Amino acid sequence: MTDTALHPFDRAVALQPVAGQPNLYEGHTSQDYWNMVGPFGGVTAAVLLQGALRHPQLLGSPVSLTVNYAAAVVAGAFQVEAIPVRTNRSTQHWLLQLTQADETGEQQVTTTATLVTALRRETWSLTDLPFPNLSPASDFEPMSPAAKGVAWPKQYEMRPVSGAFPTKWDGSGETSRSQLWLRDAQDRPLDFLSLAAMSDIFYPRVWLRRATPVPAGTVSITTYFHTDAAQLAEVGSGYLLGDARAQEFRNGFFDQSAQLWSESGALLATSNQIVYYKE
Amino acid sequence: MTDTALHPFDRAVALQPVAGQPNLYEGHTSQDYWNMVGPFGGVTAAVLLQGALRHPQLLGSPVSLTVNYAAAVVAGAFQVEAIPVRTNRSTQHWLLQLTQADETGEQQVTTTATLVTALRRETWSLTDLPFPNLSPASDFEPMSPAAKGVAWPKQYEMRPVSGAFPTKWDGSGETSRSQLWLRDAQDRPLDFLSLAAMSDIFYPRVWLRRATPVPAGTVSITTYFHTDAAQLAEVGSGYLLGDARAQEFRNGFFDQSAQLWSESGALLATSNQIVYYKE
Structure with missing residues (x-):
């Protein structure tokens, strides 16, 4: 399968592990999701989440994701670091960062994030907000x-x-x-x-x-x-x-x-x- | 002024700089704000925020604070690390961590946080939610x-x-x-x-x-x-x-x-x- 056979979103969130660095991935911005002065923030959030979701130590599925846009992401290569900071019995806490090389080649933080993932069990559940009654x-x-x-x-x-x-x-x-x-x-x-x-x-x-x-x-x-x-x-x-x-x-x-x-x-x-x- | 002359909240959020480590502070849990199995989470959030607010490099005032409770904080000493990850012209992005020493003396992360502070200017402003019409x-x-x-x-x-x-x-x-x-x-x-x-x-x-x-x-x-x-x-x-x-x-x-x-x-x-x- 060639790269162009992938959905544009899958191309945009694709990450490659960096050999020998278990928490580090490489990716590339996508013109398909370009916004005015950088990628669509939603895709940047997804890229950071991806760093945890494909991590071999992942526990469970996402519960809470916070992404902080510290600086504009420029077109080109980036790195995602995904660190499982604390793993409990049923929850896991992550620190995530997106960095890009500056002119000198040094990685600079453009985006920080924290993520909680969890193993979820069936419990009493309830939606406490009315579903908007809209036409299809x-x-x-x-x-x-x-x-x-x-x-x-x-x-x-x-x-x-x-x-x-x-x-x-x-x-x-x-x-x-x-x-x-x-x-x-x-x-x-x-x-x-x-x-x-x-x-x-x-x-x-x-x-x-x-x-x-x-x-x-x-x-x-x-x-x-x-x-x-x-x-x-x-x-x-x-x-x-x-x-x-x-x-x-x-x-x-x-x-x-x-x-x-x-x-x-x-x-x-x-x-x-x-x-x-x-x- | 003795310590007990302080308001209980000020005692609970008091931090001392660690000599030679510009991003590091020491504090101690407060029994005044004890919850069932650790400090009241609101006070833990305030303690983390305090790490940035008293940091000499602070820019502006808090805009957004996310605190992740990764593990119970136990009664006793803790450290707060406050790192200004990225400082822009009018906004600043922080990574914050609360750690406690385990049995071997090694610091373990109990709480992570991210914070955005900013220099704020007067702009067009509006409250877009009705103020609840309650008796005093x-x-x-x-x-x-x-x-x-x-x-x-x-x-x-x-x-x-x-x-x-x-x-x-x-x-x-x-x-x-x-x-x-x-x-x-x-x-x-x-x-x-x-x-x-x-x-x-x-x-x-x-x-x-x-x-x-x-x-x-x-x-x-x-x-x-x-x-x-x-x-x-x-x-x-x-x-x-x-x-x-x-x-x-x-x-x-x-x-x-x-x-x-x-x-x-x-x-x-x-x-x-x-x-x-x-x-």
């Missing part, structure tokens, strides 16, 4: 391709239900909430990696709330995974329902809280991020 | 002291408005939401440290939702700070309004999302945590 995805039009130079939105089929990307930048915004149906544009069965990436799919709430295109970028994102491999397999390449809103915009930073539901109403992931904005 | 704190009775062996709740004045600690464990729960007025029991002006601690003040939502006392403990908490020193000074030792709920309970882990408001309706912090539970 087929009732809504797919978003048209995004701005020039921004590739990643083309990798997703997004069908906004409410809070679509502003078409008039006239300061008329009234809400920070968006609901949309989404899935990979090219069929790919959902897994923890793509779920981590999709948690970052919501454009900055400040653009919606203000209908004003100020500079903005995610500083830190935390995603909680409420699912397992069996449920992910059931979802397959079906639609997810994404729902996101802000709570507080204050002096250069706002938060953004999101839910990702399966089409049948399973709350697969909840995610929060803090986003820088200007002016 | 004086209309509600303070909670009575908690179970034996658990000291930390005595350090807070908590006046539940709704979702009070269950008094009957009969499986009758109907909601995961709690609202309460809170402040330090002994007057202390609010700062980033106490705000970080108070973000973890909400007892496990699974106890409320199920009215069943299953074992539960925070695995990871993320707090976003939407405030600054001037606003904190205005709040002083006044009440905060805490509001917390769960979204998803699933196979051993649930999430808990919270807001901390000032009495005058400023949203000071939003916080999320993922909590382990049994059965």
Whole structure:
């Protein structure tokens, strides 16, 4: 199988172990998921998660992932370091870092992350949030391709239900909430990696709330995974329902809280991020 | 001033620099904030934050703090390592660790954290969540002291408005939401440290939702700070309004999302945590 036979997402998150360094991997940024000044942050989160998921010492599956975007990732090679800091009976704590070589060849940290994985057992369970009562995805039009130079939105089929990307930048915004149906544009069965990436799919709430295109970028994102491999397999390449809103915009930073539901109403992931904005 | 003249919280978060090691501090657990099998997680979060806040290279004030509880902290001495991983023009990214010596004297990681601090400028700002319309704190009775062996709740004045600690464990729960007025029991002006601690003040939502006392403990908490020193000074030792709920309970882990408001309706912090539970 050639490289181009892979799904673009699998190419973007591909890592190669570095010989003799058990916690170290090499990867390469993907133009398919390029954002304005670096890769789509969701893919960077997935790449870091990948470092733990393919680690031979991995225990269980992801519960909580926090990714901190410390500096822009530039096009080219990078390294992922994945360190299992503490392994308990049923949980495991990871430190993850993405680094890139500077002009002198020294690796510099661009992104840090922490991850908790766990062996999960069946317990009493309950969804304590109502599943949004929306018409099916087929009732809504797919978003048209995004701005020039921004590739990643083309990798997703997004069908906004409410809070679509502003078409008039006239300061008329009234809400920070968006609901949309989404899935990979090219069929790919959902897994923890793509779920981590999709948690970052919501454009900055400040653009919606203000209908004003100020500079903005995610500083830190935390995603909680409420699912397992069996449920992910059931979802397959079906639609997810994404729902996101802000709570507080204050002096250069706002938060953004999101839910990702399966089409049948399973709350697969909840995610929060803090986003820088200007002016 | 003797040590006992300090507020119990200041004693609990006190750190001493380790000579010759610029990123390293020593501290000691506090019985005043003891929980069932270790310190109150909020105080552990504050201790880690303290490592950065008193670091000579600190830039700005806290924006985002994630703390991962990897292992129980035992009574006694600990070390906090605070590493400024990346300093940009207006943001700074930190890795923080709390370690304790094992039987052989080797430091073992009990808690990991990441922190983003920033120089904040005045910008367009907006609270995009309604301030809960509640009667003042004086209309509600303070909670009575908690179970034996658990000291930390005595350090807070908590006046539940709704979702009070269950008094009957009969499986009758109907909601995961709690609202309460809170402040330090002994007057202390609010700062980033106490705000970080108070973000973890909400007892496990699974106890409320199920009215069943299953074992539960925070695995990871993320707090976003939407405030600054001037606003904190205005709040002083006044009440905060805490509001917390769960979204998803699933196979051993649930999430808990919270807001901390000032009495005058400023949203000071939003916080999320993922909590382990049994059965």
